[in-house]
Amino acid sequence: MTITKTKKGTELAIAIEGRVDTTTAPQLESEISDSTGGIEKLVFDFAKVEYISSAGLRVLLLAQKIMNKQGEMTVTNCSEDIMEIFEVTGFTDILTIK
Numbered sequence: 001m002t003i004t005k006t007k008k009g010t011e012l013a014i015a016i017e018g019r020v021d022t023t024t025a026p027q028l029e030s031e032i033s034d035s036t037g038g039i040e041k042l043v044f045d046f047a048k049v050e051y052i053s054s055a056g057l058r059v060l061l062l063a064q065k066i067m068n069k070q071g072e073m074t075v076t077n078c079s080e081d082i083m084e085i086f087e088v089t090g091f092t093d094i095l096t097i098k
Helices: 025-035 054-070 080-089
Strands: 002-008 011-020 041-052 072-076
Touching (some): 011 025, 025 054, 041 054, 054 072
Parallel strands (some): 011 041, 041 072
Antiparallel strands (some): 002 011
16 A cells, blocks of 8 residues: 645645555554644545455545544545445445545
8 A cells, every 4th residue: 555645724634545454444544643733634545546445444434533633634636446345334424435
């Protein structure tokens, strides 16, 4: 998994490439924890995410909880496979997905 962060003022974009699973989720969680201070808008770019496991979903839920207190969070560019995972797990009701 590769993570690319782009910060513009109080907006942070995180582009993820690869799989977000049990092995890589801790890295993503660490990046989010280290980078969200003072952020009012968090955008995840999932254009190159191949797969997300329950561990990855847990990290997204954690990020959403952080951003509920300080701003907004959006997940963008999801593939059909990722959207299906979000729909089956009910995450389409929790996350803002564009």
